[in-house]
Amino acid sequence: MINIGIVGGTGYTGVELLRLLAQHPQAHVEVITSRSETGIRVVDMYPNLRGHYDDLCFSVPDTDALGRCDVVFFATPHGVAHEMAAQLLATGTRLIDLSADFRLRDADEWARWYGQPHGAPELLDQAVYGLPEVNREAIRGARLIAVPGCYPTAAQLGLLPLLEAGLADNDRIIADCKSGVSGAGRGANVGSLFCESTENMKAYAVGGHRHLPEIRQGLQAAAGMPVGLTFVPHLTPMIRGIHATLHATVKDHSVDLQSLFENRYCNEPFVDVMPAGSHPETRSVRGANVCRIAVHRPQGGDQVVVLSVIDNLVKGASGQAVQNMNIAFGLDETMGLSHPALMP
């Protein structure tokens, strides 16, 4: 049994972690912290968990209590993991950080995009970017895992086969991405109100979104060269789901893209390359730790359109975090993560 601590468990990635861990045969949540909800029972805040965590209460973050856990998940805004990571790592526990704190390799770039200095640059060397489809081996021994962002997961998984194979024009990659509203978190912002976001579609942050450097970093590693990326996120009136529509120009017309994708992911338990001509729907992964991908070359031209869908709270956050835990602890990678999506 793995004893688990969760820092900042009141947001959507926190409750999703709890939901997934409730079904995990080797997981036991020992501690969950929240400054604002200290003393409140988890099930009073999240009645869907009644019967599962009836005795668990939110507590003040405490390094000793967290340090006694085998692993600590951070489901916090950026900056918190920076502050607590060194002290916790010193206790010998492992950290799986769902925030953006350790995703970028370059502390200066992090500082530019997040508008504050990087709080723990000395830990970047040991931080592993937790995209199992790329870094599985490094994750096995890792003590500090940075779980990828939601857009970056969908976009990288959709583009990696093309870039690794050197097929795309790397100067002009376009990621036109659509996200459900849960990606904006549980904060009480006017823009996330039902009446402001239902029956509506809009782009946002077209001038520059914080997931842009993260996606670009992954693509450049795959391509082995600089990549020119345009990233346009959109807010879609649904709770869960990311639909990444990825546009690239291919240089070689003779390649069988369907086989390329199928071969790349044939051993991946959580990447599903759909049959040629498919249009994956976000609802087909709702609640499940799966990325479904389809690749198109409309009218046989040199423009490729890759469609990549995930549940932003599962494969885009808490499910991928559990997948990382499974790998890091030597468990079956799919443990606790094999239930089908909820549809309809």
Add this chain to the structure above:
Amino acid sequence: MINIGIVGGTGYTGVELLRLLAQHPQAHVEVITSRSETGIRVVDMYPNLRGHYDDLCFSVPDTDALGRCDVVFFATPHGVAHEMAAQLLATGTRLIDLSADFRLRDADEWARWYGQPHGAPELLDQAVYGLPEVNREAIRGARLIAVPGCYPTAAQLGLLPLLEAGLADNDRIIADCKSGVSGAGRGANVGSLFCESTENMKAYAVGGHRHLPEIRQGLQAAAGMPVGLTFVPHLTPMIRGIHATLHATVKDHSVDLQSLFENRYCNEPFVDVMPAGSHPETRSVRGANVCRIAVHRPQGGDQVVVLSVIDNLVKGASGQAVQNMNIAFGLDETMGLSHPALMP
């Protein structure tokens, strides 16, 4: 391992059965039938099940193949189970019918409400109404189980404690119920279109809905006398969920209703009486086999308001069907049904 057949697996209760059975450690789906989709792979129709039933195809209903199963679920429109039940029961298999065919004890009443003669009145004697919270013992040995309707499950579970205790004015019970759109099924009707049902609330069938006699039958059995019931169903713009708002007049002001409800359901694994003052939300049971209930007496008067919520596709259909299977086969009643609801 229980070998399972499903008749009529293309609708929402069918795919939900498949989802639940995929997580059930003792279930193996052997046969699934559909006249219209014969030969089609299940996962091509329901991509959320990719990786779970990759080899399963819809087949023409065949009594021999079904008869070799340990249990056959009917997820069909009414009338189909009438037609096939006798022959299947003769093979020795058990039937769990999610349709309305065997819910009413009285064949004439059935004929009146469904506008056609009852097709198998001779089987009514052995049919057990599969509401475990009332009929658990009878379900254990049953060979023909009629799974309750969605509205009837929510309404009965919310009203039983009052009526069994003889506390309500049985002349005037009001069930003002709100259902998600999946209750209307997967048929291509204009009224179920997105553009016709989203951003909209309406009552329907106020003059008389087929679930009225079913609810009344259950309430009368609990009360031991005739019950005057007004049932008003409403269509609500959400996929899943039933919210039953139940109005009754209580005769005895001194009764502690909270304790009455808690005691009634203290041993029930799938009925959750919430703390006094609660307002259960349908999303707190989304995808889960739970009925959550709260009981109110506004301003301390003699009007009682019971709030009862279920997921119409789970505790209101397929989950309750699996619960019945577990009981009928002597398994742990909660097997495969203990995952938390998906929220948000």
Add this chain to the structure above:
Amino acid sequence: MINIGIVGGTGYTGVELLRLLAQHPQAHVEVITSRSETGIRVVDMYPNLRGHYDDLCFSVPDTDALGRCDVVFFATPHGVAHEMAAQLLATGTRLIDLSADFRLRDADEWARWYGQPHGAPELLDQAVYGLPEVNREAIRGARLIAVPGCYPTAAQLGLLPLLEAGLADNDRIIADCKSGVSGAGRGANVGSLFCESTENMKAYAVGGHRHLPEIRQGLQAAAGMPVGLTFVPHLTPMIRGIHATLHATVKDHSVDLQSLFENRYCNEPFVDVMPAGSHPETRSVRGANVCRIAVHRPQGGDQVVVLSVIDNLVKGASGQAVQNMNIAFGLDETMGLSHPALMP
């Protein structure tokens, strides 16, 4: 041309007033106030109004500027109109208050339900409850109009014919009401977030909602006697719309309820009694100043079910406010209010 001031124009009733007044041939909005948004252009906050109010900016509330208007609308939280009304009335302008400040005739009851002393009890004598279908004559000369709440409008219009005719058992009136989320306003509350309220149905404030005394006051005036009212509001996942499902017991079986309702409202431009057997949908009044009503007596019993729908922001707030203005200023009552609902 009527010069108009609006106090507190940043909420949903404020922007809806602006939308309706943009189409009103005799309306000119001169001043709109907001402490928090002072100096901001209205169209920068509400881009749907671009091209209509391009020069209008939010300003600090100023009695002189407001006093120069022919009429001042309050689209504010409760308490604000209490504070400013006396001073504004002294300037000779008229007030149309969309808040709850002057709806209840009894200052003590107001204080009990709103948890603070009534701020202007001396003005209650001149305040007119602005339900034109009841108080049209009083509205004509009124200088201080209290626009009814959204639930109270739907519930009263649905019940008035029964109660005025003395047909109902006044001890047991049940108003089971469903509202869209815009009724909760534009405040940034977690409960109003998209991810908290979509795909969900819940009751709230079953123990006692502030609209209860307002509805009861109106019903008692119609009945000429005390009324026992149970009011259960529900939150429905849609932006606009109230669906009131009203339950009453009738004493006289011989009355033709359809005719009763049709006769009661035959001269009302904004109350539409639908044909017998109808189920009015909230979307049929989306954006329109109409209340649609249908009356049912299920299975010919003594329980009556009245279905009454409005758009909470129009006939339940800003549209009704404009209707009051039209009456008070001697204009055609339907001026600027005759556009059809937006459907789908």
Add this chain to the structure above:
Amino acid sequence: MINIGIVGGTGYTGVELLRLLAQHPQAHVEVITSRSETGIRVVDMYPNLRGHYDDLCFSVPDTDALGRCDVVFFATPHGVAHEMAAQLLATGTRLIDLSADFRLRDADEWARWYGQPHGAPELLDQAVYGLPEVNREAIRGARLIAVPGCYPTAAQLGLLPLLEAGLADNDRIIADCKSGVSGAGRGANVGSLFCESTENMKAYAVGGHRHLPEIRQGLQAAAGMPVGLTFVPHLTPMIRGIHATLHATVKDHSVDLQSLFENRYCNEPFVDVMPAGSHPETRSVRGANVCRIAVHRPQGGDQVVVLSVIDNLVKGASGQAVQNMNIAFGLDETMGLSHPALMP
């Protein structure tokens, strides 16, 4: 007063035409046809129109009755206008066709994309493509107007300034477009069911959508040369709205794109170029005949992102049809079309 006939008035563009014409001071709907609903009152099918068209019934299409109208709108599936156009034009009436029948200049290309021969190639010479922002003069005298499709309206208005100015790399234009479900019409298809399309995002027809040749035709006319266009439509869980996200590479970095767009549309009553840095929302045009546009150059690079939103049923169909009628009949172009969008 203009006497109007509508062929095929039961779909969403039909009811939207009726809604808009009800507010038009010079419009009188004389005839509305529907084979399937003959004899049915319009208001019984569309209760939102009660009080507006109480005497209007659907009738069998009749050339004489339609020919007596000043103008006949076709709100029909493709092929119907082909069949009836010649005969109707012979009566002297004008035709405004909302279907795709006369949008493409090339009858062969039409046949390829629509899978049937063009039914009236001899009329193509007199057909005018009814995009007023391009063809206003031709529309004035036109007798046969082809109202543009919804995607084509949003995409062309967003791209025209770039292509007319010769600024874009015409080989690689990407239109990544998102549509509400009403674009799929009121037909009873499983894919348009609430439970199939809410809480979901998907691309469709990536291999080739019928609006592709229409968009390309307009872009090529603007560019004066061939254009390489990738068009990816997506289905978004909302009723109304198209959000076109348009990607192009610009060759000249020095051009002030904001001014280019503002100058292009400064005299257009229904195109709103928003301030630099804006993200137009589809809800800001809900129910209104407006296209709102914003132009971005992320991180100052050579990729341009244009965001263009319309209501697919208004500026993308029925509103644009009325705008064409106003122009063709010499009325004020904005007559009956100047109401603000419904928000929230």
